[in-house]
Amino acid sequence: MNSPISVSSLNAQIKSLLETTFIQVYVEGEVSNLTYHNSGHIYxxxxxxxxxxxxxMFRGNAKYLKFQLEVGQKIVITGNLTVYAPRGNYQLLCNKIEPSGQGALAxxxxxxxxxxxxxGYFNPEIKKQLPKYPKKIALVTSATGAAIEDMKKVASHRWPxxxxILVPALVQGEGAAFDISNSIKYADNLNCDIMIVGRGGGSIEDLWAFNEEIVANAIYEASTPxxxxxxxxVDYLISDFVSDVRAATPSNAVEIALPDINEHRIYLDxxxxxxxxxIKTIFYNKEQxxxxxxxxxxxxxIESKFNFITSEIKFLRSSFDNDISQKLIKANNDLDLLKRTFQNNSDQVLTQAQNQITLLKNSFELNHPDKKDKKGFVQITKDNKIISLENLSTNDVISLQTPKYIAMCTINEVKKQ
Structure with missing residues (x-):
């Protein structure tokens, strides 16, 4: 009879057998009992x-997992079996996980x-408008890539x-998403009119940094368009959906951002x-x-009318010469009569006016103050105003004036005769 072995020995044998037998397995199944641990491990x-x-899936492999595991999701696992001897449990140690039927990146x-x-990152209502005539543009891209040269070339022809302002950033590989995010935040503080974030073409893996959530957050939070x-x-990335405008290529981004100087020249022409x-139309209309x-x-x-009258007179003269002559003679006679009448009336008016002037002159001379200096006659004034005797009262102070003398008096009594 064989002697018994310990539980630990049995588990150790099972562990050795399973781990050496199932070194690499491919298993397809549906995810359940999913737990993302704070340590970074996935159970x-x-x-x-x-x-x-x-x-x-331990943290070292989990950080390369491009998609999020979800309960009910069908996946294909590449890994190996391992046994946890203290409890006698075995489990599948996952090295790589792919979604069943589609790529992990997709x-x-x-x-x-x-x-x-x-x-709400894709909401059209929050998209910022690009300025029509930008003066300064920040370029978040690789300093050594072909994209920067393509953009400079387009700009030199389109709107020099x-x-x-180049803000260099890693655009692929490990740490690229973090570097792009920081570069966007830095460029957002440069007071530029527009920011272009991008790179040239490549595989989906090369472009993947622009599909990372950290880059999407930086774009969403930026105040610069x-x-x-x-x-x-053909490449559509998360950054295309979050950004304010999507361009097909870096060169196309410059075409979108800048006006075309040739179009403006044509427009100015x-x-x-x-x-x-x-102006020609206005001058022509004014000339007309x-x-x-x-x-x-x-x-x-008047000249035209005079010529018309002259021609009419000539016509009338040729047609009615005698009648016109008589009318002219009568008109001349009437004119002479009017002249004489005017002269007579003028003489009469002038004579009447002269007589009136003479009369006024004589009246003025007769009433001149110097000729009113008669014995016993004075002019009474009070407060520099001429006043009648009957308007005086007792104690009034008056002045008696002749053309040559003034006597100041006080009224003692006023009697009516």
């Missing part, structure tokens, strides 16, 4: 219709996109008045032509007005 189970197995993209959409310009036309045409006024003036001028 969960995968199950099918009949069985369940415990799983763990699932991670959709998960973050849905999350940010629910938070703009100033670019941001254009996302990552990859090529059209304005100049339109202005010249309007002057011409019409001149013609109207000539038609209604």
């Amino acid at each position: 969960f189970s995968v199950k099918d219709k009949s069985s369940t197995i415990s799983c763990v 699932l991670a993209f959709e998960q973050l996109k849905n999350k940010l959409e629910e938070k 008045l703009v100033e670019f 941001i254009i996302s310009a990552v990859g090529h036309e 059209s304005l100049a032509n339109e202005y010249n045409n309007k 007005d002057v011409f019409n006024l001149k013609r109207l003036f000539e038609q209604n001028s």
Whole structure:
């Protein structure tokens, strides 16, 4: 009879057997009992219709997991079996996890996109308008990439008045998302009119930093209008949805941000032509007005009327010479009569006026103050005003005046005769 072994020995044998037998396994199942631990480890189970197995993904591998595990999600696990001897439990140690039926990056993209959409990051109403004529643009991109040169080239042809400020950032690899986020925050404090965040084309893995939530948060919180310009036309990233404007490429971002100087030149030429045409039209209309006024003036001028009358007179003379002569003679006679009558009336008016002047002159001379100096006659004034004797009262102070003398008096008594 075999001697018994200890539980620890049995578990140790099982551990050795399982871990050496199932070195690498591929398991497909549905996630359940999911726990994201504060340590960074992920604990969960995968199950099918009949069985369940415990799983763990330690922090070292979990940090490379691009998508978020969810209960009920179907996944494919690459890993190996391990046994926890103290409790006799075995579990699947996950080295890599992929969503079943689709790529991990695609699932991670959709998960973050849905999350940010629910938070309102994509709301069109919060998108900021780009200024029409930016003076300064911040470029958050790689300092050594081809994108920066492409953008500078487009700007030099399109609108050379703009100033670019390069804010260098890692655009791929580990730590790129963190660096892009910090660069966006730094550029947001440079008082630029627009910020372009992007890089040239590459694989989905190369562009993945722009799909990270930390970059989305930095774009969302920036006060500067941001254009996302990552990859090529077919590449859509989270930064494209969060930013204020999405550009197909970095070069296209510059085309969107800057006005076209050639279009403005054409527009200025059209304005100049339109202005010249309007000026010519105005001058032509004014010339026509002057011409019409001149013609109207000539038609209604005294000279024109005189010529018309002269022609009429000539016609009448040729037709009715005798009658016209008689009328002219009568008109001359009437004119002579009017002259004589006017002269006579003028003489009469002048004579009457002369007589009136003479009469006034004689009256003035007769009433001159110097000729009123008669014995016993004076002028009575009170307070420098002429006053009648009957208007005086007792104790009134008056002056008696002749043309040569003034006597100051006080009234003692006034009697009526």
